[in-house]
Amino acid sequence: MGHHALVLRERVPLAGVDVGATLRPLAILPGDPTVRLVPGRFERATFTPEGPGTVVVTWDGGGPRDGGAAWVEAYGDGAAWLLERAPDLLGVRDHAVGFEPAQEPVRSLWQRHRGMRIPRTGTLWHDLAWLIVQQRVTHTDAAAQWRRFVVDLGLPAPGAPSLLLPPAPERLAGLTYPDLHGFGIERQRATHLLVAAREASRLHGLVALPAPVAAPRLRALRGVGPWTSSFLAALTWGEADTVILGDAGIPSAVAWLLAGERRADDARLVDLLEPFRPHRFRVIRLVLAERPRAPRRRPLAPRTDIRRL
Numbered sequence: 001m002g003h004h005a006l007v008l009r010e011r012v013p014l015a016g017v018d019v020g021a022t023l024r025p026l027a028i029l030p031g032d033p034t035v036r037l038v039p040g041r042f043e044r045a046t047f048t049p050e051g052p053g054t055v056v057v058t059w060d061g062g063g064p065r066d067g068g069a070a071w072v073e074a075y076g077d078g079a080a081w082l083l084e085r086a087p088d089l090l091g092v093r094d095h096a097v098g099f100e101p102a103q104e105p106v107r108s109l110w111q112r113h114r115g116m117r118i119p120r121t122g123t124l125w126h127d128l129a130w131l132i133v134q135q136r137v138t139h140t141d142a143a144a145q146w147r148r149f150v151v152d153l154g155l156p157a158p159g160a161p162s163l164l165l166p167p168a169p170e171r172l173a174g175l176t177y178p179d180l181h182g183f184g185i186e187r188q189r190a191t192h193l194l195v196a197a198r199e200a201s202r203l204h205g206l207v208a209l210p211a212p213v214a215a216p217r218l219r220a221l222r223g224v225g226p227w228t229s230s231f232l233a234a235l236t237w238g239e240a241d242t243v244i245l246g247d248a249g250i251p252s253a254v255a256w257l258l259a260g261e262r263r264a265d266d267a268r269l270v271d272l273l274e275p276f277r278p279h280r281f282r283v284i285r286l287v288l289a290e291r292p293r294a295p296r297r298r299p300l301a302p303r304t305d306i307r308r309l
Helices: 019-027 079-084 106-112 124-134 139-153 169-173 177-181 187-198 200-208 211-219 226-236 250-259 266-276 280-290
Strands: 006-013 035-038 041-048 051-059 069-075 160-164
Touching (some): 006 079, 019 280, 035 160, 041 079, 041 160, 051 160, 169 200
């Protein structure tokens, strides 16, 4: 199947979903060459178990309360896979059933962001590589390093000449640490990327498993700790009850809005979110929507450009 042929196009009823707000976490790194999100349009180049593909979503200007619809186009060998899972990606299948919080300020947050859903990408290799690059560095450094990594090692996206695919695991698996040094990625994260790339074929199969079943197998992979595995559960699997652990900003952001506390750790985060089961990640998303701050893993590395070393 030719990579540049438009394979499928389908209309997806949104049922009140705010697509832009739902997909925003996937475009959190400025200048990410694999994704583009602008009002009314989302494009993402990625890898699926069936090969590379690009998904392009356009939607009307209707608000989250008046229904609306999206058109989804898919290109490349992974097009059928992407189109079949488009409702998951758009959050249409995340119904937020039973989430009617009475506690302020969550009640007001939900009223303001009622159309925001949890996306489920299913693109484990892409998400894992993207998260590994963000480990232990600032948001600014992660964005620059991810961009250099993709521009140098990625290929043009099928059907979307303005985008690049993330580096193919097969290409990355044959590299060594010095090959990644020039992107500013130090030895530890480089090793994590290379190990993940060599395990990519096995990783694809995990997506079909429930997140709680896949999680122990992911955590057995070198470099996949609580921060990375919890973000994978939240975004790759779309688990609305995930608590993001090991983040430098999320505990304090949640504590400030929910309890007026300026500082918090993971234990306090878990305690504050307990009343909101099974929607704890949904509450985190609401907090971050109100106080946008890029999640980052603790502790942060010094801002040293290792390309000069």
